[in-house]
Amino acid sequence: MAIASLVVVASASVIDFVRSVVTAWLRTGCLYLGDDTFHSFYTATSR
Numbered sequence: 001m002a003i004a005s006l007v008v009v010a011s012a013s014v015i016d017f018v019r020s021v022v023t024a025w026l027r028t029g030c031l032y033l034g035d036d037t038f039h040s041f042y043t044a045t046s047r
Helices: 002-033 035-045
Strands: none
Touching: none
């Protein structure tokens, strides 16, 4: 039981970490690349 709860907590923190990294990357990418590049990249990846 302890191992299972530990895995759940670890995966939740990993998901939060990945989400924060992606959010920061999207923000900086939007700032540095410009809206057009970001929009085209977003359109290409969201298909």
